[in-house]
Amino acid sequence: MTELISILDGNTFLVSDHRGDVEPSLDFPTGLFAFDTRFLSTWLLLIDGERLQALSADHAGCHQTRYFLVPGEPTHLLDAKVSVIRSRVVSGDLTEDLTVLNHSGQEMSFTVRMEMGSDFADIFEIKNTKSKKGHNTATPGENSLRLTYRRDAFHRETTIRSSSDAQVDRRGMTFPIRIGPHGEWTVRLTVDTVIYGARGQDVRALLPLASNRTAAGIEAEHAEFVDRAPKLSCDCQPLAGAYRRSLVDLASLRYESITLGVRLLAAGLPWFMTLFGRDSIFTALQVLPFVPDLIPPTLTMLAGLQGHRVDDFRDEEPGKILHELRYGETAGFEEQPHSPYYGSADSTALFVILLDEYERWTGDVELVKRLEFATRAALTWIDTYGDLLGTGYVWYQTRNPKTGLENQCWKDSWDAICYSDGRLPSFPRATCELQGYAYDAKLRGARMARLHWNDPAYAERLEREAAELKERFNRDFWLPDKEYYALALDSDGTPVDALSSNIGHLLWSGIVDESRARQVADHLLGPRLFSGWGVRTLADDQGRYNPIGYHVGTVWPFDNSIIAWGLWKYGLRDEAGRICNSMLQASHYFAGRLPEVFAGYERDLTDYPVEYPTACSPQAWSAGTPMLLLRVMLGLEPQGEHLIIDPHVPPGMGRVELLDIPGRWGLVDALGRSRDE
Known part of the structure; x- marks a missing residue:
């Protein structure tokens, strides 16, 4: 089984492979979860249509990590002209900073693709491989993709937003980019999840600590717990x-x-x-x-x-x-x-x-x-x-x-x-x-x-x-x-x-x-x-x-x-x-x-x-x-x-x-x- 890496913030956690990718085909509950629902079941990075290879992963804390990657198949002699850093934080929701670095002395062009999707699977459906009974929709927007699931009054939603211009379709986002010599390109992807209540609001917004679910707030809270x-x-x-x-x-x-x-x-x-x-x-x-x-x-x-x-x-x-x-x-x-x-x-x-x-x-x-x-x-x-x-x-x-x-x-x-x-x-x-x-x-x-x-x-x-x-x-x-x-x-x-x-x-x-x-x-x-x-x-x-x-x-x-x-x-x-x-x-x-x-x-x-x-x-x-x-x-x-x-x-x-x-x-x-x- 591929090595899995997890980060969590109490209510929300993400399980991915050693590259930071999430695929629904894996025989383990990979994805972004909150309160027994999987809000992301696909989160897959491609550069020019290729998967990336992991160099290392830096576990900066329980709620954040960084992945250092290169495109192409691994070889005995690594001479990559480009590398990728994925920096992510779980703090109530998910934020991922994706950075592509050009190590050559020439301008280079790339097509960056992030495959995205959610099956909104219940944890028991994953364990028992059961199918959904509700209705999934995917709605592309301006630099955003909204994924929703409804079954009667049960309503869950995932919204993914990009900080840069993106070509958005129902299955993800594509970024055609050009990077100057020894330059870099960065995009921030923000994944917001919603658990709708009877009145149409995110029920978690009413929780006492909801306003403190920032990276800095989590770090301070964890440090205080350890120091106590x-x-x-x-x-x-x-x-x-x-x-x-x-x-x-x-x-x-x-x-x-x-x-x-x-x-x-x-x-x-x-x-x-x-x-x-x-x-x-x-x-x-x-x-x-x-x-x-x-x-x-x-x-x-x-x-x-x-x-x-x-x-x-x-x-x-x-x-x-x-x-x-x-x-x-x-x-x-x-x-x-x-x-x-x-x-x-x-x-x-x-x-x-x-x-x-x-x-x-x-x-x-x-x-x-x-x-x-x-x-x-x-x-x-x-x-x-x-x-x-x-x-x-x-x-x-x-x-x-x-x-x-x-x-x-x-x-x-x-x-x-x-x-x-x-x-x-x-x-x-x-x-x-x-x-x-x-x-x-x-x-x-x-x-x-x-x-x-x-x-x-x-x-x-x-x-x-x-x-x-x-x-x-x-x-x-x-x-x-x-x-x-x-x-x-x-x-x-x-x-x-x-x-x-x-x-x-x-x-x-x-x-x-x-x-x-x-x-x-x-x-x-x-x-x-x-x-x-x-x-x-x-x-x-x-x-x-x-x-x-x-x-x-x-x-x-x-x-x-x-x-x-x-x-x-x-x-x-x-x-x-x-x-x-x-x-x-x-x-x-x-x-x-x-x-x-x-x-x-x-x-x-x-x-x-x-x-x-x-x-x-x-x-x-x-x-x-x-x-x-x-x-x-x-x-x-x-x-x-x-x-x-x-x-x-x-x-x-x-x-x-x-x-x-x-x-x-x-x-x-x-x-x-x-x-x-």
Whole structure:
């Protein structure tokens, strides 16, 4: 696959090939996107009818880049008389400055052509290669081309304007140009996108930050976000690079919701540039000690969209926290259930966990009181709709067999939940980590009820239920002959015996008996699961193991950060440090930006982490991974009005110093050194 380059500004992003071109024929979502619609599907530069060849690309920032190009086929001896620079910025919309340079001592003539087009495809239409049902038009104007799409009240528009005289047709613009000796010619192409609302205006114009979507405004806003975070000083260059990269990516992944106008974190580019329940919550947990102001809008939005009825199409149930919110055509016309969709069995318990963790760090009791009703509803869902079979466990089975997700845990691909021999279990399924999340949510709900809701009876009930769940879980999910926890129970209660990374989430939740924590850790760091770069999603001796299978053998950075946190909670600090160290070493090969997922090949086999071909990058919970690893290595834990600092820095990492950690204690500094220093 051709190398793809992405630039983004929260609401809007562009994915192109290494030349800056966009072609609809590529098997990946290239184009200019905003709120789940592709506004440019063709953006192709030709000089005298020829494609250009890339010399290099300069990523000046997340929202801008430059491409250096020459015409003709590449040769061993490059003696180009002309070169081209494409400088582009995404700041709400797209601006591209195209410069053609004449390097010869003679006047030269060229025909510059930019092919332009938009299919206005919904992100789900691209993934599923479905055709449009509305009407496209292309209207040439004076140095402008207007592309429109209508389907009933759904109306989107792209307008492209040229700063120079152009010959405009329905498929693009042509510029016949003459350039003097050692001279240059420049044109600015501006691409404006419109999402029409009911009153005929661009709905984004009403968003609070709409007036600040300029290149300078974006740069200032991103710089302020990075400067507000704690300052890291360390001897480990991979850690320093990953931390800085994470802050920059998180700044860029923030977007404004059309519906409520609040600032949220998108889950990842290119497929997941929207709010996800599970992804957003895990990311919030990772970044909480660093940028806590990101958390209240996420919690408030999730609570506001909490399920309140039974809706089979959307997998909605009272008290359930959403899985995914979309703004595109297929959601609007209910061809997809994502308006919002509730097909995740874990986001509801995770919502409760995040609210409590946020208050423990910040002391924001007001938010805990304001979200009391939503939190109680979430806890009720765990014991009612979540317990499909009435066994005291959280199960899942989609209500919508046509378009609903089969697997509604974080490993939600169709083959992710399997027996050790590769067979797939029946539905409903109860994966092990769901029970851990439910256990933790009950204990955290009890804490909030006792301290902030003035309901000790409710607190006692939740604590009793948590204790009973822990006892029952350790009886039913433990596999004595294998000495690890089952991945799941199938519909008749039979353990699904695959060895998977899910058992690491159990350590994080606290549901594991102390006497079994060491055995769980030995499996996680053993050769079957641990690749040397991280813990695989599935052990390499299992029937469905595939080192490049999405959830059946790959390594997920976010998954490893939660596992490291879990190991730390059980006092297994050396083991947690091994995961921290391996993740940070892997980040070095990705220029500090951990991708969504990478291959699970053994480290000795490749000497570097192998890229997964369609991984999202940047991905929010991968960007949050270095931050959570930093928390684990420094041993940061809130306790009352104080922050406990108990560092355990892995060997060879040297000094790690984090300044101005925010919380209910004000600002605190933390320092740790590896013990071999």
